[in-house]
Structure formats: C-alpha cells, structure tokens
Amino acid sequence: MSTDDKTRTITDTFPCVRCGLTVTAVAPDGGRRNHCPSCLHSLHVLDRVEGGPSECRSRMIPISIAVLRSGGWMVIHRCARCGELTSNPIAGDDNQLILMRMAVRPLAQPPFPLEAFGDL
Numbered sequence: 040m041s042t043d044d045k046t047r048t049i050t051d052t053f054p055c056v057r058c059g060l061t062v063t064a065v066a067p068d069g070g071r072r073n074h075c076p077s078c079l080h081s082l083h084v085l086d087r088v089e090g091g092p093s094e095c096r097s098r099m100i101p102i103s104i105a106v107l108r109s110g111g112w113m114v115i116h117r118c119a120r121c122g123e124l125t126s127n128p129i130a131g132d133d134n135q136l137i138l139m140r141m142a143v144r145p146l147a148q149p150p151f152p153l154e155a156f157g158d159l
Contacts, residue, residue, distance in 0.1 A: 056082045056098045066130035074101070074114060076132045083118045087125055095121050104142045112138070 055075035081099035097120035
C-alpha cells in the first residue's frame with residue numbers, strides 16, 4: 040500500500056476473484072472496500088468468529104441485501120467453501136442493477152405460492 044502524506048490518497052488495489060477487475064481498496068466515500076464494485080464478489084480473508092485472518096481464502100458470493108435502521112445497505116456474502124456469512128457496507132459505485140436484483144429477489148420469488156393471496 041502506498042500513501043502520499045500530503046493528500047493521504049491510498050492507491051492499494053486488488054484483483055476481483057470472480058471477474059478479474061482491478062479494484063481500488065478505497066470506496067468513493069473514503070471508506071475501505073473489500074468487494075468488487077462490478078460483480079460484488081469478495082475474498083474470504085477475515086474470520087469473523089475467530090476475529091483474525093482466515094485461512095479459507097475462498098470466494099465470498101453476494102447472496103442478499105440487509106438494510107440497517109439508519110437506512111444504509113449491507114451486502115451479505117456467503118463463503119463458497121466454508122459457508123461463513125459476512126456483511127459489508129455497499130459503496131457508492133457498486134453495481135446498482137445487481138444490488139436491486141438481490142433486494143427484490145425475496146418479493147419476486149417468495150417461499151410460498153402467490154396464488155394463495157387470491158383466496159383471501
């Protein structure tokens with residue numbers, strides 16, 4: 040990681056584990072980013088249970104969206120190897136189409152038949 044002391048610009052990058060895009064580790068709002076803004080995939084590098092680095096290093100697949108009480112959105116990831124779930128804040132340049140698809144999926148594909156509403 041390289042920084043310029045005058046502007047404190049972080050130029051750290053990482054390659055996306057799914058699409059190969061070179062991603063800057065700093066989101067547009069200045070916060071740290073750990074997922075690809077294009078496909079939203081991530082790499083399992085932190086073990087939330089143990090509180091340290093993870094030895095898994097497998098792909099974290101975006102599976103859902105959670106909305107905080109403050110209105111902020113979080114991407115929910117599941118590790119493809121060990122199944123661990125994590126949540127990470129979205130960034131301003133994240134793919135809005137993928138975010139919306141994940142947000143409406145429970146409404147578009149409910150776990151019960153929609154025909155049941157016609158009988159009410």
